[in-house]
Amino acid sequence: MIGYLARRFGQAALILLGISVVTFVLLYLLPADPVRQIAGRSATAETVDNIRRQLGLDLPLWEQYWRYLSNLLSGNLGRSYLQKSEVSELIAARLPASLLLMAGAITCELVIGLTMGVLAAVRRGAWVDNLLMVISFIGVSAPQFVVAILLLYVFAVQLGWFPIGGYGTFAHLVLPSLTLGLLGAGWYARMMRSSMLEVLRQDYIRTAQSKGLRGRIVLFQHAIPNAILPIVAMIGIDIGMFMSGIVVVESVFGWPGIGQLAWQAIQRVDIPIIMGVTLVSACAIVIGNLVADLLAPLIDPRIKLR
Amino acid sequence: MSIIAPELGMPIAPTRPIRAQSVLGRLLRRPMAVTGLIIIAVVVLAALFAPVLTPHDPNEQYFEGLTLEGAPLAPNGQFWFGTDLLGRDLLSRLIVGAQTSLVIGVVANGIAVILGSLVGITAGYFRGIVGAVLMRFTDLMMSFPALLLAIVLAAIFRPSLWIVALVIAMVNWVQIARVLYTETRSLSEREFIEAERALGAGSLLILWRHILPHLVSTILVWGTLGISTTVLLEATLSFLGIGVRPPTPSWGNIIFENQTYFATAPWLVFIPGAAILLLSLAFNLLGDALRDILDPTQQGSSS
Numbered sequence: 094m095i096g097y098l099a100r101r102f103g104q105a106a107l108i109l110l111g112i113s114v115v116t117f118v119l120l121y122l123l124p125a126d127p128v129r130q131i132a133g134r135s136a137t138a139e140t141v142d143n144i145r146r147q148l149g150l151d152l153p154l155w156e157q158y159w160r161y162l163s164n165l166l167s168g169n170l171g172r173s174y175l176q177k178s179e180v181s182e183l184i185a186a187r188l189p190a191s192l193l194l195m196a197g198a199i200t201c202e203l204v205i206g207l208t209m210g211v212l213a214a215v216r217r218g219a220w221v222d223n224l225l226m227v228i229s230f231i232g233v234s235a236p237q238f239v240v241a242i243l244l245l246y247v248f249a250v251q252l253g254w255f256p257i258g259g260y261g262t263f264a265h266l267v268l269p270s271l272t273l274g275l276l277g278a279g280w281y282a283r284m285m286r287s288s289m290l291e292v293l294r295q296d297y298i299r300t301a302q303s304k305g306l307r308g309r310i311v312l313f314q315h316a317i318p319n320a321i322l323p324i325v326a327m328i329g330i331d332i333g334m335f336m337s338g339i340v341v342v343e344s345v346f347g348w349p350g351i352g353q354l355a356w357q358a359i360q361r362v363d364i365p366i367i368m369g370v371t372l373v374s375a376c377a378i379v380i381g382n383l384v385a386d387l388l389a390p391l392i393d394p395r396i397k398l399r
Numbered sequence: 400m401s402i403i404a405p406e407l408g409m410p411i412a413p414t415r416p417i418r419a420q421s422v423l424g425r426l427l428r429r430p431m432a433v434t435g436l437i438i439i440a441v442v443v444l445a446a447l448f449a450p451v452l453t454p455h456d457p458n459e460q461y462f463e464g465l466t467l468e469g470a471p472l473a474p475n476g477q478f479w480f481g482t483d484l485l486g487r488d489l490l491s492r493l494i495v496g497a498q499t500s501l502v503i504g505v506v507a508n509g510i511a512v513i514l515g516s517l518v519g520i521t522a523g524y525f526r527g528i529v530g531a532v533l534m535r536f537t538d539l540m541m542s543f544p545a546l547l548l549a550i551v552l553a554a555i556f557r558p559s560l561w562i563v564a565l566v567i568a569m570v571n572w573v574q575i576a577r578v579l580y581t582e583t584r585s586l587s588e589r590e591f592i593e594a595e596r597a598l599g600a601g602s603l604l605i606l607w608r609h610i611l612p613h614l615v616s617t618i619l620v621w622g623t624l625g626i627s628t629t630v631l632l633e634a635t636l637s638f639l640g641i642g643v644r645p646p647t648p649s650w651g652n653i654i655f656e657n658q659t660y661f662a663t664a665p666w667l668v669f670i671p672g673a674a675i676l677l678l679s680l681a682f683n684l685l686g687d688a689l690r691d692i693l694d695p696t697q698q699g700s701s702s
Contacts, residue, residue, distance in 0.1 A: 111539040119551055230687075234680035236631050238638045238654070239672030242661050246669075250662045337546035341635060345658075355547070359641055362554055371547045378542045 098387075105383045112375045116368055117161050121154075170369040175361055180369035184351055188373075190260060191350030194273065194343070195335050197266045199328060201274025202281055207324070209278065210285025211317060214293065225282055232279025237338055241272045241345040258347035269346040273338050277331060281324065288320040295319075332381035336374035425692045426685075435684030438677050446497040454479070455488035457495045458646055464488065471657075471664045481666045483657055489667065492648040493674055499649035500678060503564045503633045504626045510568035511629070512622045515575030520614070522576075523583025524606060530580075537576050545570045549632060553641040563642050567632050575621045582617055586610055616693035624686035627679045634675045650675045 136144075152160070164171070170180035213225040248268060249257045255264050292298065293316055301311045339352030347353070351370050358366035426432045445452060455461070455478070464472060464486030474481040480489040522533035540548075552566040586592060587610065595605050636642030637651025638658075645652055650671040657667035 107535070108539055108542055111535070112542065115539065115543070119555065230680060230683055231676070234627060234631070234676055234683050236634050236638070236651075236672065236675045236679070238635060239668065239675065242654075242658065242668050243672070246661055246665055333542075333544050336544035340546060340550070341639070344639070355550070356639065359550060359554060359639060364551075364554060367547075367551055367554060371543065371551055374544045374547055375542050378544065382542070 101383060101386060105379050108379050109376060112372065112379070113162055113165055114158070116372050117158050120161075120364065120368060121157075165372075170372065171365040173358075173363055173366050175363050176366075180365050183354060183366065184369055184373055187349055187351045187354050190348060191339055191343070191352060193266065194269055194339065194348060194350055195332075197270030198273035198277070198335060198338075199331070201270050202277035202331075205274060206278040206281025207285050207321065209282035211289055211312075211320075213282065213286045214289030214320075215312070217290065222286075225286065229279030229283050232276055235276070237272060237276060238341045238345055240275060241269070241342055244268045244272055245345070258345075260347070260349050265346075265348075269342050269348050272342050272346075273335060276338065277334060281327070284324055284327065285320065288323055289316060292316050292320045327385070328381075333374075333378045336377060422689070422692055426688055429688050429691075431684045432688035435681040435688070438681035439685065442497050442678055442681075443501065445494050446501045449494050449498055453488075453491035453494050455491045457487065457491040457648060460485045460487055462486065471660070471667065473664070474666055480670050481664070483653070483667055484660065484664075489653070489670060492653055493650065493671060496648040496650045496653060496671070496674075499560065499643055499647060500630055500633065500675075502560065503567065503643075503649075504629050504678075504682075506561070507564040507567035507633070508571065508622060508625045508629045510565065511571040511625060512575055512618060514568065515572035515621075516579055516614075516618060518572065519576035519579030520583045520606065520610065523580040524587050524602070524610065526584070533576075534580060537573055537580070540570075540573045541577070546632070546635060549636060550639070550641060553636055560643055560647065563633060563636060566636075567629050570632070571625060571628060575618070575625065578617060578621060579614060582614060583610060586613055616689075620686055620690045620693060623682055623689055627682035627686065630675065630679045630682070 168181055170184070172178065173180055173183060176183065209225050209228070213222040216222055245257060245268060249255050255268050256262075259265055298311060298316055301315050302308075339348075339350060340355050341352070342348070343350045343352035344356040351373065355367055355370040358364075358370075426436070461478075461482065464478060464482035466472065471484055471486070472478055472482045478488050478490070480493065483489055483492070518533050518537060522530040522537075549566050549570045552569060553563065556562050556566070592605060592609060595609060633642055633649065634651035634654075637649045638655045640652075640655055643649040643652055645656060653671045654668050657664065661668045
């Protein structure tokens, strides 16, 4: 167990190190000279040289990487070209909004996905089951920005049930969470369906039924709790999907999270911010996978640690 | 990761080499697959015959294409799908946009499949240090959110059509590499490969004659599903303003140009949106059906 933990943490640390190398190389590849961007067009050659030295861009490559890495480790993600503030502060200020959105999305996706999955498994082959399949296909094929605009158009513009965008109340949270959640819901529905079918085949379900328990009790007390177990660990893996989704969803709904921050940075080619958000997301994904791996055996003792 | 990869990381068990005719026959017996094939055929025909099919010049800003107040026209007898903010014919732009989507879908996905196959098969067959390094790199790329990585790359290299295709390929090769790695690994441990090696056959010959034919069905399935992901990624990048640049129409940048008017001119968002959804759906349906047909051990969604 301890060996497994050490190895798994070691792997995660290695991947994080690799991520820092990739982001460093990407930053280095940039055709736009960061010194010019900071100094402005009218700066003299002397000023440019000064800034270059201040930033350490005259050092050899490995030394630059070393500085970059030690900065990262102390939480310094660099400065925005245009906003004249620390990227880490900009991200920290917007992280709570994104986390709130993520919580909303996970709730939507679990409630919709698991309900659909259970219904489909219980009514296997019936219209609910077929409908589920169609919906889950559409869910993975629909461009999120179109879903976002569609929900806005129907529920905010036409029906007026929710605000058109922004942040602050519970009503603001509903549509963006739903947009993000729908994609995952189809995917959870399919997994829950096959997990339920697997559980319903088991002997203990047949025993429960044959000793005369009513169908609903068998379903809610025996089948569903067991079928949910393998699904829970998937939430950690989901984080990658969210991190891609929030750029689009936050920009459409005007949600002030790190996705919108990245989108605004894209419009102004403010690379340090885009890179900072990418780095934070990649870390979130690595940690999410790690947590999922560690949770899996706790939830389902049949999974052996290797 | 990715935003759109369905059923990631579920390798398909190695199967016997496939016969094209029987596969097509079995595809045609599945309503979902036929739906997918029809949609793809319509889009391909539209793209191929775009110059003949477009009812209007896609780039002409028609004077009669705007109301007296300068607002775009809703779908009507002259402009079937309405006009955009500049008075251009939406249907004609959609037809030309089909070319963009297909070119990127085929080119980007083609590069991704080739790259993913090279990495996955090499790592799976040779293993050792080469394999370990390649697969750790694949894992590393997997922990970047696909869309964000594509955004960074697109921001670095000012995008044109081909750069967008390349950027998408750089992001999308990862899943196929993972799947092929697992399969090649298990294949290369099988007796018939051991026997070939014992007989002194060279690695390249074994790979080409004995390993690759067994991987064709997997490559076909993932290649088809990958086009769906690619179409979505291109549309999303163009929607964010860093994909295909206007005036070249793409379904994503049509929405990008018109999104602020979605409340008053919803057709400008939802008609191209429906086109993106249908094309992506079509490749998903086809890929899923192919998986069901080519791999009897894997239970597809219709089981």
